[in-house]
Amino acid sequence: MNEKTKAFLNSKGLIFGGFFMIAISLIIIWKGIEKKRITEENRIVVATVLETPTDCDNLGRRGGYYKLQFNDRIFVKSGNRIICESIVGKNEVDVLTNEEMDEIVLVNEYEEYNLWSGFALVFIGSIISFKGWRSQKRLPTICIING
Numbered sequence: 001m002n003e004k005t006k007a008f009l010n011s012k013g014l015i016f017g018g019f020f021m022i023a024i025s026l027i028i029i030w031k032g033i034e035k036k037r038i039t040e041e042n043r044i045v046v047a048t049v050l051e052t053p054t055d056c057d058n059l060g061r062r063g064g065y066y067k068l069q070f071n072d073r074i075f076v077k078s079g080n081r082i083i084c085e086s087i088v089g090k091n092e093v094d095v096l097t098n099e100e101m102d103e104i105v106l107v108n109e110y111e112e113y114n115l116w117s118g119f120a121l122v123f124i125g126s127i128i129s130f131k132g133w134r135s136q137k138r139l140p141t142i143c144i145i146n147g
Contacts, residue, residue, distance in 0.1 A: 014132025021125030025118050032115035038098050039110040045070060047095045047104060049087060056084040068093065071101050079106060 001009075051067035053059060063080045066087055079087075083106055087093050095104040 011136060012132070014135070015129050016132075018125045018127070018129025018132060021128060022122050025121035025125055028118035028121065029115065032110075032118055034098075034103065035105050035110040036115060038096050038103060038105045041096070041098065043097050043099070044094050044107075045097050045101070045104075046092050047075070049090055049093055050074065052088045053084060056081055056088055059084060068095065068104065070095065070097070070104055073102070075104050077104070077106055077109070079109065083108060 047068040047070035049066070050069055051065075053064035053066075056064070059081055063078050064084050066077045066079060066083075068075045068077060086108070087106075093106075095106055097104050
């Protein structure tokens, strides 16, 4: 890195890092609100299962991915072992959708803590930005006059 980049990161890195964290958190909150709304509307439709993991026992830490087709669109969803066991081996599965029918949520996909984790990350990002702003020190300009 060049000196200007290092100086910028040292002086404003926490501020921008906190704002970046807030931006990502707002996306998480938005998606959580959307999933909650779809779940509360409880509009159940049938989606065709295109692809699932072969085995629910070896999903790994991140869970499995599932390809579902609904309304002539293909959706790729991720899910844990419980969702895997409810989808594997089936040709069709019940899902929830919104009024426009352009988004789907698996029946057990929405969890309340997903929404609250977004709010917690906004709070932490705000603290980081505030600390960066408070620790920013303005150095006085020194003027040396010869003569």
